[in-house]
Amino acid sequence: MPERMSIDRGRRALLAAGAALIAGAALRLPAAMAQTKLRIGVIGSGHIGGTIGALWVKAGHSVMFSSRHPEELKDLVAGLGERAQAGSVEQAIAFGDVIFIAVPYKALPQVGQDYGAALKGKVVLDACNATQARDGDVTAEVARDGIGITSQKYLPGTRLVRAFNSLNYKIFEREANRADPKLAVPIAGDDPGAVEIAARLVRDAGFDPVVVGDLKDASRFQMGGPGFGQQVGAAELRQKLSLKP
Numbered sequence: 001m002p003e004r005m006s007i008d009r010g011r012r013a014l015l016a017a018g019a020a021l022i023a024g025a026a027l028r029l030p031a032a033m034a035q036t037k038l039r040i041g042v043i044g045s046g047h048i049g050g051t052i053g054a055l056w057v058k059a060g061h062s063v064m065f066s067s068r069h070p071e072e073l074k075d076l077v078a079g080l081g082e083r084a085q086a087g088s089v090e091q092a093i094a095f096g097d098v099i100f101i102a103v104p105y106k107a108l109p110q111v112g113q114d115y116g117a118a119l120k121g122k123v124v125l126d127a128c129n130a131t132q133a134r135d136g137d138v139t140a141e142v143a144r145d146g147i148g149i150t151s152q153k154y155l156p157g158t159r160l161v162r163a164f165n166s167l168n169y170k171i172f173e174r175e176a177n178r179a180d181p182k183l184a185v186p187i188a189g190d191d192p193g194a195v196e197i198a199a200r201l202v203r204d205a206g207f208d209p210v211v212v213g214d215l216k217d218a219s220r221f222q223m224g225g226p227g228f229g230q231q232v233g234a235a236e237l238r239q240k241l242s243l244k245p
Contacts, residue, residue, distance in 0.1 A: 037061050038201070041096025043089055043111065044103035045073055047169040048127050052100065052205055055176050057084045059204040066092035093118045098125065098197060101155075102164070105130035106138055112154040120157035123194045125201065127164040129223050148188055148218030161189035161198040162218040163209075166228050177206030181233030186210045186241075188218040208234040212241060 037060045042053045045065035053063045057080045065073050066089045073086035093099060093115055103111065105128045112119075128151065130142040142150050152160050164172070166186055175183040185207040189195040195211060202209035212220055212227065220241055221227030227241050238245060 038197075039095055039097045040064070040201075041092030041094075041099045042066060043092060043099060043101045044107075044128075045076065045086075046102065048164060048172075049100065049102035050076055051169040051173050052102070052127070052164050053084075054080055055172075055205040056201065057081070059206075061201075061204065064092045064095040089115060090118065093122070096122070098123045098201065099158075100125045100127065100164075102127040104128070104134055105142070106135040108151060109138070109154045112156070116156065119155060122158055123191075123197050124155060124158040124160050125163045125198055126151045126155070126160055127162075129165050131223065142222065146216055146219035147222040148215030151218075152190075152215055159189070159191040159194035160215065161187055161191070161194050162215065162221075163187040163198050163202060166221045167231065171231060172205075172207075175207075175231070181235065182206070182208035184208050184210045184230070184232055184234040184237040186212045186221040186227045186230075186237065188212045188215055188221075190214050210234050210237050210241075210243070212243065 040053065040056055040061055040063045042049045042063060042065045045053065045067050049065065053065055057063050062083045064085050064087050065076060066087050067073060070086040070088055077084045077086045087095065099119065099122050101111065101124060108128055130139040130147060132139045148162050151162065164185060185202045187195065187198050187202065187209050188211070189198065199209035199211065212218065219225055227237065230237055230240060232240070235245065
């Protein structure tokens, strides 16, 4: 009996050590990502997707741009060098440690329906905006519930962060890596690790991240919100949104 009890204690100790090792690895993941270059899959490689994706390539990340017609992206990819490539949406999701979605908002429910299983567990940066003229009925849902909550509904199981939706792509293109104060980019998400990764990618693109809060707070910089369209530095944006310095 003492021998059996000793074996049981040994097994429990081994299991506890294994659990601690796994937990420690999970906690270190954002820190590890902060030290390495990432693989980023872009869904929707138009103005915003193409502009922000190109800035990440120039920062040393590997980016796969995708669309329903990836052959149309050859000029974009050719101009960015070996760290850029084009593929299907399925390929971009499989490729990316992080996914950047920049599609018309009315397409978001279909993206979730078609690729939800592949996106589950991924860090997803959502730059989509909802406009009545283009996106129709879903804009009423966004107005009622807030865009962060609505996006999470259509992309369930993702580690969602709202980012890069508050300004026109031409402004991002022109103001990236400007002299201090850097242009502020508001972000919001419920997953602290995902928010940390998003903040790193905002910096790598040449901007200054401002964490506004959880996904429910993303309404503060959706279209019509006080943080939307603000071409200011981080300190001024925090002041406009009554955030702590």
